[in-house]
Amino acid sequence: MPPAAPVEQSRTQPPGGLLAVRSIVDLIGNTPMVELRAVRDGVPEGVRLFAKLEGFNPGGSVKDRPAKRMIEQGIADGKLVAGKTILDSTSGNTGIGLAMVGAALGYPVKLVMPENVSVERKKVIGAYGAEIVYSDPMEGSDGAIRLCRKILADDPERYFKPDQYNNPANPLAHYEGTGPEIWAQTEGRITHFVAAIGTSGTIMGTGRYLKERSRAIQVIAAEPEDAFHGLEGLKHMASSIVPGIYHENELDQKLGIGTDDAYNMVYRLGREEGLIVGQSCGAAYVAALQVARTLTQGTIVVIFPDFGDRYLSTNLWLGWQKLP
Amino acid sequence: MAQVRIPTPLRKYTGGAEAVQADGATVAALVADLDKRHPGIRERICDESGAVRRFVNIFVNGEDIRFLQNLDTVVKAGDEVSVVPAIAGGR
Numbered sequence: 001m002p003p004a005a006p007v008e009q010s011r012t013q014p015p016g017g018l019l020a021v022r023s024i025v026d027l028i029g030n031t032p033m034v035e036l037r038a039v040r041d042g043v044p045e046g047v048r049l050f051a052k053l054e055g056f057n058p059g060g061s062v063k064d065r066p067a068k069r070m071i072e073q074g075i076a077d078g079k080l081v082a083g084k085t086i087l088d089s090t091s092g093n094t095g096i097g098l099a100m101v102g103a104a105l106g107y108p109v110k111l112v113m114p115e116n117v118s119v120e121r122k123k124v125i126g127a128y129g130a131e132i133v134y135s136d137p138m139e140g141s142d143g144a145i146r147l148c149r150k151i152l153a154d155d156p157e158r159y160f161k162p163d164q165y166n167n168p169a170n171p172l173a174h175y176e177g178t179g180p181e182i183w184a185q186t187e188g189r190i191t192h193f194v195a196a197i198g199t200s201g202t203i204m205g206t207g208r209y210l211k212e213r214s215r216a217i218q219v220i221a222a223e224p225e226d227a228f229h230g231l232e233g234l235k236h237m238a239s240s241i242v243p244g245i246y247h248e249n250e251l252d253q254k255l256g257i258g259t260d261d262a263y264n265m266v267y268r269l270g271r272e273e274g275l276i277v278g279q280s281c282g283a284a285y286v287a288a289l290q291v292a293r294t295l296t297q298g299t300i301v302v303i304f305p306d307f308g309d310r311y312l313s314t315n316l317w318l319g320w321q322k323l324p
Numbered sequence: 325m326a327q328v329r330i331p332t333p334l335r336k337y338t339g340g341a342e343a344v345q346a347d348g349a350t351v352a353a354l355v356a357d358l359d360k361r362h363p364g365i366r367e368r369i370c371d372e373s374g375a376v377r378r379f380v381n382i383f384v385n386g387e388d389i390r391f392l393q394n395l396d397t398v399v400k401a402g403d404e405v406s407v408v409p410a411i412a413g414g415r
Contacts, residue, residue: 116381116408116409116410137331137408138329138330138331138332138342138406138408139332140331140332140333140409142332143332226333227332227333228331228333228334228368228409229333229379229409230377230378230379230380230409230410231379232410236333239333259377259378259379260371260377260378263378263379314410315378315379315380315381315410316378316379316410
């Protein structure tokens with residue numbers, strides 16, 4: 001299948017005034033926000049907590065945004081042309097986003113990921129027609145990054161590597177999308193923005209936009225409290241290859257979250273709020289509650305990067321300990 | 325002696341070694357011995373109650389111990405035991 005028309009053109013609606021978009025990629029972004037009113041744990045009444053539900057993106061996660069933006073930029077720059085394959089390392093959600101956008105626009109996709117990512121992710125990526133190369137699970141995401149670099153070095157002309165860890169289009173997707181959406185959805189009343197860090201694209205781009213609107217807005221990152229953790233998709237910065245797009249000086253605060261606390265929060269959000277989400281949402285919300293308890297007034301927006309159905313086969317739900 | 329493969333984040337306990345030797349007739353005994361040789365590593369693998377942490381997977385010769393006899397799974401000389409975090413990190 002030849003590459004489709006440039007993305008800009010696909011943004012237009014189909015002819016005839018039909019209430020539909022031309023491509024699935026046109027449905028990325030504009031995700032809804034929900035107030036969390038049950039899981040508050042002593043947060044003062046004057047503090048409101050909102051979750052932006054990125055699982056409503058068509059590929060099921062926040063990563064659809066940078067996937068689309070990085071591919072658009074690659075096409076615009078002439079780096080992604082017919083005949084090239086999109087190649088990147090990813091532990092899952094970005095891979096799903098790239099596989100979806102690649103399929104919709106007609107580019108083949110090859111993804112390098114640690115063998116221990118969840119089976120649902122592997123199957124979804126396969127269903128989009130993308131090829132998966134597995135890296136050593138003992139090496140984590142850094143092992144996938146290194147293997148991906150090698151594949152690229154062996155045949156550089158064959159691939160377009162979006163490079164989500166270093167591509168400015170990753171945070172730009174959030175600067176142009178997530179940030180303005182949150183500003184509009186809260187009618188400018190947001191006081192604190194909380195997001196967990198993987199590549200850091202979400203918090204960098206969204207935080208940058210929000211601080212431009214109001215310097216008083218606090219930008220708070222949640223990260224695993226330790227290098228050895230069970231929070232799929234998140235990075236413990238001190239022990240990881242630090243992404244080029246990550247600028248710690250743009251954060252007001254960084255909170256370390258324990259895996260057990262994040263998992264327990266996921267169970268509670270399902271039972272008390274009716275939200276089945278992934279473990280990174282649990283981590284981000286634990287951090288949001290920590291921040292909320294220090295305030296008397298405020299509007300906190302926390303990013304929920306995905307829903308939980310793609311983790312049902314993982315230790316989050318299949319651990320051998322009895323669930324609380 | 326069994327060979328134990330150590331994931332990157334825990335290699336600070338093994339002096340950077342990717343694989344180390346440990347002794348024990350079961351996984352529980354093996355983890356205890358591992359901790360004698362590399363103090364502190366056990367509490368990263370197991371919680372306060374002694375159970376394997378929820379996000380940690382242990383494989384004996386490639387088989388997940390949760391589908392065997394968990395911490396009572398028998399370990400023989402020459403077996404390969406892998407400690408693998410359930411996640412990958414980075415999206």
